Amino acid sequence: GPHLMAMNKPWHPEHFLCRECGKSLRGIEFIENDGFPYCVEDYYNLFGNKCAGCGEPIKENYINAIGKTWHAEHFVCCLCDKQLGNIPFHVDNGKPYCEFHYEELFATRCHKCDEAVKAGEQWIEALGHNWHKRCFRCVECQIELHGKSFYSREDHPYCSEHRHLIST
Template identity: 35%
Template sequence: MMCAKCARPFTSGSILSALDKKWHPECFVCTICKRTLADQSFHVKNDDPFCANCWKENFQPRCATCSKIIDPSEQYMTYNDRAYHKNCFTCAACHQSLAGKQFCIKDNGYYCPEHKLKYKDFKIILHFK
């Protein structure tokens, strides 16, 4: 039996089983930072293991407004393939939250219905659920 990473045989010592493969504990590492994943929770993408920190930094969605990572426990919204914290998705004029409300788009800015009446030539009026 050979290690999935280094292809060396197992002699004495521990054998780690993960991803339907066998590994030397020192060979089962995060794809990005190379820290050991033995005895840690990990995430998998395309059969590659990632530690929690690297997963968070590289694969968790980031808010299009504040650029901060959106925690998996947080509720967030998406529009036009961009993620937003609910408190960050706001009217460009009055900064009132647009979460769950009707909004309008003008020049890549989002506006509440009240400001739609003040500005003309809105391209789209949407209701965001």
């Protein structure tokens, strides 16, 4: 009788079926696994990677990040949904964050200006707080106090010259 060639062997057309759902694979795309034919949908459902974002099978455009596989469009900041595929990102507790939100949540903040201390930036711990080196200044004359003697009142630093302004 009539036959078709697939996977390097002849098949009766009525027997060339998806192993999972039984659908005829004549004339449509199929994928072989372990010697058996599968329709594309069943193949990916059974054997494909699942997206860590949506749980659906991944067929193309995927990203491997933080030990998981993602549809490219689902690897996003957990707070703002910004796609992270081609930009720097941070991870905390297994969750991806864009740089902006990671900094907002987790960065060391300067006591004076309340901005994040960025990686590689010089900073100081003084008076029980963190400060940008550029922000640790005498409240009176604005001289930088890094590496100098200083005095304080209520977490405000003063230089030697203006320590007399601290009421005792």
